Amino acid sequence: MTPSFEHLDPTTLAQWLSERRPLQLVDIRDPLSFAQGHILGSRHLDNTTVAELVDKTPSDTPVVVVCYHGHSSQQAASWLAGQGFDEVYSLDGGFVDWAHRRPDSVER
Template identity: 70%
Template sequence: MSHEKSFTHLAPTTLAQWLESAHELTLVDIRDPLSYSQGHIPGSHHLDNASVAELFERAPRERPMVVVCYHGHSSQQAATWLAAQGFSDVYSLDGGFTDWAVRHPEQVES
């Protein structure tokens, strides 16, 4: 029986440390385009059905990938799906962007 690929929960504090240390990662935001344009974590890419093919071409499968949504719920499903597509190190940001913006307002760009 093969071990099903899954994701890891990521604490906002850990992501903040990774960003500060220029840790190599792919950051994807699955919220709607308007929400993304109004504010997102610096360096993140908006991910939807239209841009997923480009992500697959651009993002190294072995590089850690962090999925961001509103509250950390739908990112779990997306992270599970991305892990199944062959990304080896997938994380779902706990609390989502909503929590991130409260904790790290200096780490939000629009």
């Protein structure tokens, strides 16, 4: 069975964040793009930080993966699901769509 992830729409993520639902929000864009703006509460994830995420995040913590447009996050989400996380999501539309819809939820 292939580990699977689910698609998450921006409205649902915004609701989860406003409810302060426990989740791990990870952004896989390049470091400069992340530094220029990211969803409040997200952490940058790359090849150097992914091992720590996998080691230190409980497997029952929902993980939401963010990229530019919601494409490469699907591969990353699938990989993370394979690392044993129970709930993994790929944010539809990515950061670009999120920043367009919810500029007040972007940390710059």
